Amino acid sequence: MSLWLKYYGAQFGRENLFVVLDGDEWEPNVDLTGVTVTMVKDAPRQRVRNDRFMAKTVSGRAHELFNDYHYIVRSDIDEFVCIDPNSGLNWETAMEEIDYWGYTYSMGMDVVHNRALETDPLDLNQPILSQRQFAVVDHNYSNPNVTNGICSQHPLNEPGQKSWLLSWSGGFHRALGGRVRMSNHFALFHFALFDYDPANKRQKDRLASNSNHRSFTGHIDQRFKLFDEISNVAQMDADQAYKIARDKFPLENDGSLSKRPRAAPEDANVSSGILIEIPKRFSNIV
Numbered sequence: 001m002s003l004w005l006k007y008y009g010a011q012f013g014r015e016n017l018f019v020v021l022d023g024d025e026w027e028p029n030v031d032l033t034g035v036t037v038t039m040v041k042d043a044p045r046q047r048v049r050n051d052r053f054m055a056k057t058v059s060g061r062a063h064e065l066f067n068d069y070h071y072i073v074r075s076d077i078d079e080f081v082c083i084d085p086n087s088g089l090n091w092e093t094a095m096e097e098i099d100y101w102g103y104t105y106s107m108g109m110d111v112v113h114n115r116a117l118e119t120d121p122l123d124l125n126q127p128i129l130s131q132r133q134f135a136v137v138d139h140n141y142s143n144p145n146v147t148n149g150i151c152s153q154h155p156l157n158e159p160g161q162k163s164w165l166l167s168w169s170g171g172f173h174r175a176l177g178g179r180v181r182m183s184n185h186f187a188l189f190h191f192a193l194f195d196y197d198p199a200n201k202r203q204k205d206r207l208a209s210n211s212n213h214r215s216f217t218g219h220i221d222q223r224f225k226l227f228d229e230i231s232n233v234a235q236m237d238a239d240q241a242y243k244i245a246r247d248k249f250p251l252e253n254d255g256s257l258s259k260r261p262r263a264a265p266e267d268a269n270v271s272s273g274i275l276i277e278i279p280k281r282f283s284n285i286v
């Protein structure tokens with residue numbers, strides 16, 4: 001949580017950060033001064049039910065915040081939304097992209113520790129992306145993180161439906177009622193697997209805890225296979241992978257616009273997407 005607070009606090013100010021904690025076991029050993037914290041104690045533990053419950057809870061909280069804010073950036077504690085430096089935009093100008101549709105889907109990059117090549121201990125006082133070189137461009141992490149809350153009618157929505165308050169689906173993977181629109185410049189870096197040792201420790205702690213349903217640990221067991229998988233794969237050029245994602249993630253097999261990002265298996269070089277070397281232009285962002 002400390003990295004999340006440091007990053008988003010620098011972008012928006014701590015007084016504009018709102019944290020929703022899932023469960024009362026959280027006792028974060030970090031300074032929460034100036035941050036608004038809400039604790040949810042009654043969320044179900046089964047993964048799909050928990051995802052849906054938390055999405056409904058956070059959507060409701062977002063609806064309240066739109067009384068005071070024109071834009072919201074939503075992320076999990078291990079997700080970092082940023083602007084591609086190649087765009088030349090700042091947060092204010094980048095937000096203009098969503099004013100017509102009401103939301104946009106970030107370019108999702110799942111950062112994975114390559115233990116064969118990245119052998120130095122991670123220094124949390126230095127930018128993470130200056131120490132981690134590899135990520136998977138993954139449709140599962142290309143999510144509607146940035147929104148102004150009012151979704152505009154899409155040509156493929158039901159006739160007569162003009163606009164509605166944005167709500168997220170379970171897992172925050174899609175904007176309910178809308179179709180996928182990939183951003184031209186927003187990117188999301190997912191850090192769950194950015195350092196093998198603490199990730200492995202978290203998994204062991206979850207396996208030993210009665211509070212985590214087996215559906216969570218099964219999901220993470222599958223994710224851990226990426227550590228070995230990426231060591232045997234040649235990376236695709238990042239900007240080529242971004243183009244594939246923008247062209248194909250929004251489409252169904254028949255070419256129609258999708259309600260959620262779709263995989264592009266014919267272009268994938270690992271099971272979950274396209275392995276890339278993270279462009280150096282991102283090195284000092286997070």
